Amino acid sequence: MLIGVGLFICGVVLIFRGIGVRRSSQTVASADGASWIDLGNVSAAPKARANVLLALGIILLYIVFSEYTGFILFSFCAIALLLYRLGSSVLLSCVVAAATTLVIQLLFAKVLLVPLPAGLLQGIL
Amino acid sequence: MDVIIQAFGLVFQPYVLGVMLLAAIFGLFVGSIPGLTATMATALLVPFTFFMDPVPAIACIVTTVAMAIFAGDIPGALLRIPGTPASAAYCDEAYALTQKGKAELALGTSLVCAVIGGVIGSAVLALTAPMLAEFAIQFSSFEYFWLACLGLSCAVIISTGSTLKGVVSLLIGLFISTIGIDITAGHPRFTFGSVEMMGGISFIPAMIGMFAISELIRFMVASDQPRSVPQQSITNVFRGIGSVLKQYKKNVFRGGSLGAIIGILPGAGADIAAWIAYATSKRFSKNREKFGTGHVEGLVDSGTANNAGLAGAWVPAIVFGIPGDSITAIVIGVLYMKGMNPGPTVFLQQPELIYAVFIAFFLANLALLPLGFLAIRLSRQILRVPRRVLMPVILMFCIVGSFAINNTVFGVSIMLVMGVLAYFMEENGFPVAPTILGIVLGTMLEDNFMSSMIKADGELSGFFSRPIAATLGVIVILLWMVPLVRAVISGINKFQVRPDH
Numbered sequence: 058m059l060i061g062v063g064l065f066i067c068g069v070v071l072i073f074r075g076i077g078v079r080r081s082s083q084t085v086a087s088a089d090g091a092s093w094i095d096l097g098n099v100s101a102a103p104k105a106r107a108n109v110l111l112a113l114g115i116i117l118l119y120i121v122f123s124e125y126t127g128f129i130l131f132s133f134c135a136i137a138l139l140l141y142r143l144g145s146s147v148l149l150s151c152v153v154a155a156a157t158t159l160v161i162q163l164l165f166a167k168v169l170l171v172p173l174p175a176g177l178l179q180g181i182l
Numbered sequence: 183m184d185v186i187i188q189a190f191g192l193v194f195q196p197y198v199l200g201v202m203l204l205a206a207i208f209g210l211f212v213g214s215i216p217g218l219t220a221t222m223a224t225a226l227l228v229p230f231t232f233f234m235d236p237v238p239a240i241a242c243i244v245t246t247v248a249m250a251i252f253a254g255d256i257p258g259a260l261l262r263i264p265g266t267p268a269s270a271a272y273c274d275e276a277y278a279l280t281q282k283g284k285a286e287l288a289l290g291t292s293l294v295c296a297v298i299g300g301v302i303g304s305a306v307l308a309l310t311a312p313m314l315a316e317f318a319i320q321f322s323s324f325e326y327f328w329l330a331c332l333g334l335s336c337a338v339i340i341s342t343g344s345t346l347k348g349v350v351s352l353l354i355g356l357f358i359s360t361i362g363i364d365i366t367a368g369h370p371r372f373t374f375g376s377v378e379m380m381g382g383i384s385f386i387p388a389m390i391g392m393f394a395i396s397e398l399i400r401f402m403v404a405s406d407q408p409r410s411v412p413q414q415s416i417t418n419v420f421r422g423i424g425s426v427l428k429q430y431k432k433n434v435f436r437g438g439s440l441g442a443i444i445g446i447l448p449g450a451g452a453d454i455a456a457w458i459a460y461a462t463s464k465r466f467s468k469n470r471e472k473f474g475t476g477h478v479e480g481l482v483d484s485g486t487a488n489n490a491g492l493a494g495a496w497v498p499a500i501v502f503g504i505p506g507d508s509i510t511a512i513v514i515g516v517l518y519m520k521g522m523n524p525g526p527t528v529f530l531q532q533p534e535l536i537y538a539v540f541i542a543f544f545l546a547n548l549a550l551l552p553l554g555f556l557a558i559r560l561s562r563q564i565l566r567v568p569r570r571v572l573m574p575v576i577l578m579f580c581i582v583g584s585f586a587i588n589n590t591v592f593g594v595s596i597m598l599v600m601g602v603l604a605y606f607m608e609e610n611g612f613p614v615a616p617t618i619l620g621i622v623l624g625t626m627l628e629d630n631f632m633s634s635m636i637k638a639d640g641e642l643s644g645f646f647s648r649p650i651a652a653t654l655g656v657i658v659i660l661l662w663m664v665p666l667v668r669a670v671i672s673g674i675n676k677f678q679v680r681p682d683h
Contacts, residue, residue: 108402112577116395116598119581120591132578139574149571157575161582169233171586 108142115139128166128173132158189537193545198238202245202542206549209246210557213253214564215572216263217401220250220452224512225393226576228386229583231516236535239516241542247509248300248546251452251488252554255292256561259285268488271456278476289561290423291478292485293554295434299486300547302438303445303493308540310446311529314501318526323637324645326502327630328654330623333448333504335661337619347612354603355620358383360628385515387584387593388600388621392614393508394580395601400608401573420555430482433463441487445494451507455491460484493543500524500536503626508615511622518622 115135123131136154141147165171192198205227212223223246231239254266259276279288321329338348361383427434440462441455463483464473473480495506496513503524505511517524529536557564584593604614634645646652 105403109399112398112402113598113602115577116581116594120594120598123585123591128582132582136574136578139577140571143570143573145571153571153575157578161578165582165586169230169586171582172589173582173585 111139111142124174127175129158129162129175132161185533186537188534189541192237192534192538193241193541198241198542201234201238201242202546202549205242205245206249206546206553209249210253210553211564212246213250213265214256214557214561215567215569216257216261216265217397217569218265218572218576219393219397220247220254220266220268221393221508221512222397223247223250224509225390226579226583228389228512228516229586232386232519232587236517236520236522237538237542239520240513240539241546243509243513243516244539244542245546245549247492248296248489248543248550249553249557251492252293252296252550253557255296255485256289256558257565259288259292260561260565266453268452268456268491270453271460271488272481272484274474275460275476275480278474279478279481282476284476286418287422287426287478288481289558290420291426291481293551293558294420294423294427295437295482295485296489296554297547297551298434299438299441299489300493300550301544302435302486303442303490304540304543304547306439306442306446306490307493307496307543311497311501311536311540314497315526315529318501319530321502321526321650322648323630323634324648324651325654327627327634327645328651328658329502329504330627330630331658332654332661333498333502334616334619334623334627335658336448336450337616339661339664347610348616351607351612351614352616352620354607355617356624356627357620358388358617359621359624383596383621384584384587384593385519385621386587387596389512389515389618390580390584391597391600391602392604392618394576395597396604396608396614398573398577398580399601399605401569426478426482430479433479433482434486436462437483437486438490440483441490442494444487445491445506446497448498448504448506450491451495451509452488452491455494456484456488459487489547493547496539496543500528500539501526505619505622508618511615511618515622 115138119131119135133154136157137150140150140153145153162173166173208227209220209223212218212226213220224243227243227246231242234242250266251268254264254269255276256265258264258269258273259280262273262277264270264273276288276292279285334352338352437459440459441452444450444455444458445452460480460483463480464470467473467479469477469479492509495510498504498506499510499514503514505514514524522528580597581594584597585591587593604617607614607617638645638647646655
């Protein structure tokens with residue numbers, strides 16, 4: 058019975074949510090006359106779109122590869138790349154990336170004792 | 183009295199004070215960079231507070247937010263870009279003052295009013311919270327169920343944009359909170375056989391995604407225009423403040439009390455307090471026509487109100503465990519994760535903890551005076567830091583922060599998904615605050631509903647059998663009726679208009 062009640066609540070929540078989404082998407086569609094969802098400015102500038110995809114890609118790559126590459130290598134490359142893409146000079150990108158990586162490594166791994174993945178640098182450190 | 187001395191002991195420790203100082207610098211910095219909001223500052227802090235004791239953790243968040251809300255005025259006055267949404271209400275007014283060559287006056291007024299507002303808010307918090315807690319101690323799961331409903335409903339109604347979109351946003355939050363193992367029955371829901379989903383959606387990565395990653399995407403999409411800070415001396419910010427305060431002392435108190443009261447309302451935070459205070463100030467002013475042309479009066483009202491609202495939002499949060507805005511929602515989430523259930527029982531069992539929070543509030547707001555002054559002096563340097571350098575750094579902190587909670591990359595996945603979701607929600611006019619409230623309160627709502635159902639033996643009438651529960655229930659149902667009634671009335675109006683055409 059309890060499971061029933063629990064699932065019932067979820068069901069009601071979902072039904073309401075479905076109705077809500079449908080009604081609101083109708084009002085959006087009638088107002089804008091076009092798409093179901095507004096993608097914001099993403100579709101406007103191709104360069105901005107590439108940057109967004111890069112940032113999201115970095116998160117995705119972290120999920121997949123951080124275990125293998127290790128935090129330090131990954132973080133340095135990711136930050137440097139992103140900084141460079143956003144218009145900083147090569148030197149500035151590398152300096153900021155190195156400093157950030159160092160600070161995060163010290164703060165999280167040494168002070169807060171978070172086991173950041175060591176990866177390829179396992180033996181060296 | 184013993185309790186208060188104990189509370190002082192808890193706060194006045196080198197560790198806590200050090201944390202507060204760092205938090206203050208962080209808050210001032212984040213607040214004065216346009217595009218980085220106070221909520222984002224809190225979201226970035228949470229992974230750190232996760233590793234602290236309750237008192238330093240709360241003190242850290244309180245200080246950061248108080249500083250960030252004031253610091254939001256700095257770019258508002260100098261660049262006409264509000265640093266945080268709470269400064270948006272009077273941004274034009276402050277900029278108009280700067281254009282007249284009175285940047286010092288604008289910033290000085292903002293700072294002093296922020297401090298006074300913060301102290302008024304803290305006083306309201308310290309006075310009302312214990313009284314309400316005495317009352318709240320008699321509450322059972324029925325009352326809490328209705329209170330949670332009330333909090334969520336208010337969040338939807340007060341949120342910006344259409345109420346319907348607020349409801350959708352709230353239901354997304356409630357849906358997310360149902361993911362994982364059902365608390366009462368132990369039945370896995372929406373887990374798709376994944377072991378990691380069974381534990382539920384961790385709150386901290388979700389929140390980092392919603393408040394930090396979505397901001398990041400928004401920044402990437404928009405271009406970063408170089409900003410020029412007006413060349414005006416802003417050294418002597420306190421000159422002429424005395425006469426302003428004397429002239430508008432009524433406004434200071436009105437702004438402060440209005441802000442605190444709006445803050446107490448669940449769902450309304452500092453930004454709404456600032457808007458309402460500005461409108462009120464304009465409505466009752468003798469010099470209404472001067473508003474918008476660089477008149478300090480509105481600045482006094484709303485500058486006081488937003489900092490007062492900040493403290494006010496903590497009243498429902500610590501008394502009932504019902505957050506008043508998205509920042510307190512984050513705090514409640516953090517406290518739950520620490521195994522501390524905010525609510526009236528804390529007042530009985532650990533009163534020193536509550537008093538320590540009050541002291542932290544007063545301390546943070548008083549520290550705002552010297553530190554805010556410093557921030558104003560350094561504002562030109564702070565505003566010169568380009569955001570394109572900060573954003574990649576913030577991105578990496580977000581990733582590590584969500585990783586650190588459970589030491590799994592699953593947290594990072596949650597952050598990614600929630601960040602993209604929040605970005606699309608905001609671009610389509612869906613407010614994000616109800617979602618975060620839904621995630622935090624969803625579990626509590628369901629928990630109280632289930633235990634009430636068990637107590638009442640499955641009888642729904644049990645929710646109206648106690649006087650306080652019944653009153654709250656009626657209020658909630660009336661609140662639900664408001665948008666419906668409004669829709670019906672507008673429908674009737676349309677119907678009446680149509681035959682004429």
